[in-house]
Amino acid sequence: MEITLTHYLILSTLLFAIGLIGVMRRTNLLMLFFATEILLNAVNIGFAAISRYYGDLTGQMFAFFVIAIAASEVAVGLGLLIVWFKRSGGIDLTTMTSMKG
């Protein structure tokens, strides 16, 4: 049995769904960051698979830029998280309701 593009796309969808479940059920901000990493990686698998099966390098280029964006997101996000933790002593989303109208 040959592995086709559909196999990879289904795997990518599955991982993306796992990431979405994580975004839905997590309220701890660090765990929420982990879930977003899963989302980005799922998309990267799809890009690499399409790049292979259409013989096109554009997909891999997009995957590189996604990795670069993920790295900078982690740097800024963790910096903000550390500042918030020093201020309030917790990183739970439910405590961050100061902007409630």
Add this chain to the structure above:
Amino acid sequence: MFETIAFYLFAFLTVAMFSITVFTRQALYALTALAAGMIFISAFYFLLGADFLGAVQIIVYTGAVMALYAFGMMFFDTTRYVNEHGRSPLIVFLLSGMAALLVVVIFAAPIASENIVANYPVQEGVGNSQAVGMVLFTKYLVPFEVAAVMLLVAMIAGIVLAGKKMDRSLTLMEEEEIELAKQSQEKAV
């Protein structure tokens, strides 16, 4: 045959690892499972012939991003269980709807994209790293430079945000000193 076995093995391992990341209540388990999942994902890149992307995945994700998370977790209380309350049903409803829409789009995409031609076709007799380098430094030079500037901005932002009051060590201070520092901080706020 080998490719099929490898695909299903790594697919199972990746899904298992990411499920642990999403469902566990221990922050350290989540971190280690996520790091393992990242390495397993690089196996897919090697299977797909994207060798350079696989190497970058291991170096950047498991090397840099996971190390940064481990460093960040030293600031937070990770030995306790992560206590979480339920989210509002509206968010769950919206995200589930988006996931369902995504599945429909993914299964409909091959129908709509039958006559796609490669923009930058893979050349014969050139290794993957070489081909990536040629495309990245000709067609994608400007986005590459913009990404470099973005990484520099992120690095400076990370240093500025996390480096505040790094001269005071909370672990070496006595309890009374910490209380005093907290009170003076509250007064300042």
